Amino acid sequence: MKSVKPVEGVTPKVEKTDAQWRAELSPDEYAVLRQAGTEPAWVGKYTDTKTVGVYKCRACDTELFRSETKFDSHCGWPSFFSPLAGDKVILREDRTMGMRRVEVLCATCHSHLGHVFEGEGYNNPTDQRYCINSISLTMEPDER
Secondary structure (H helix, E strand, O other): OOOOOOOOOOOOOOOOOHHHHHHHOOHHHHHHHOOOOOOOOOOOOOOOOOOOEEEEEOOOOOEEEEHHHEEOOOOOOOEEOOOOOHHHEEEEEEOHHHOOEEEEEEOOOOOEEEEEEEOOOOOOOOOEEEEEOHHHEEEEEOOO
């Protein structure tokens, strides 16, 4: 499996050695967040949740998405139509696996979150689907 490549010209705010990441993350979390893996479809904790709150990067706890932007895409992974703010994620071209996609990384620690797709015809304000691995996230429910 490949490692997440550094983002050219951008230094992460959270920098750790590979040994530190391995010590802090489970093997499955490490494979996705630090090696740009993908968890199997329909197994993630947040695929179908409707809990109101904020989704954070599992590796560094940065707030990334709000539940109000989560929608049912029926793709097997949590889907959002927009990040919390544009500066919370980094988008970059991904040409692995013989296709052209746009990878989504946490802007704070540069961990792999998933991919974003456009023009699929979902009924949402941006016509985008941020397809994010559940294992890349934690969820903090709103206190209501």
